[in-house]
């Protein structure tokens with residue numbers, strides 16, 4: 001599934017606060033919070049973000065997805081990075097929250113981000129995050145995303161970010177149908193995260209289930225683990241592969257093994273992170 005790791009070792013934290021790396025567990029990933037445009041002031045929201053967007057100062061953090069049984073990197077997840085000219089990073093979640101209020105710019109930005117992520121992919125299998133609000137954000141956007149991702153010359157898996165309310169769930173469903181029609185595999189992201197919505201449709205057809213990092217911290221709740229075990233058992237029947245996110249320690253990796261989860265992702269593998277900055281092109 002994956003060729004040799006030519007780019008190892010580098011790094012690419014899930015997110016990096018201005019000034020340094022942070023462990024993955026503390027960070028929300030590429031998932032944009034449910035911040036609505038009415039809740040923000042566009043002027044105050046601009047802490048250099050507009051300039052970053054206008055000058056396309058984008059980067060990518062690639063996190064390895066590791067096969068538990070062999071320790072091999074089998075794929076990477078691409079995470080968007082927003083670099084100010086002074087070198088500081090604007091947190092991705094903040095940037096995406098702002099972009100939700102500017103749909104056309106959101107689509108344009110996401111297309112540029114995806115192009116970069118595909119172009120610089122460190123391996124043959126790449127997981128990319130796609131938000132229904134960008135997928136459906138403009139007329140013709142869905143077709144552009146599908147064309148870009150399906151013709152990438154890579155094995156692309158689309159991580160479907162599910163949102164918080166019923167209307168968003170409908171949009172997520174629409175995106176998942178579109179991806180399936182295009183033959184693009186998809187991963188259900190952040191399974192088990194508080195506030196997530198998982199439909200039977202999504203569960204039945206997902207190619208990957210990515211279990212949310214909130215599952216990992218100790219003390220581990222026996223009933224939640226039982227739910228995960230049942231989902232892993234279900235995945236064996238549907239043919240989906242399971243990924244445990246937020247793996248930070250060898251004990252976390254052991255948890256993945258015990259649960260029968262085939263793949264792991266997280267800060268434990270930080271020596272294999274790969275980062276591409278805006279000036280690397």
Ligand SMILES: [Ca+2]
Nearest residue numbers: 029129159189
């Ligand atoms: Ca993701």
Ligand SMILES: [Ca+2]
Nearest residue numbers: 029189190245
């Ligand atoms: Ca995730």
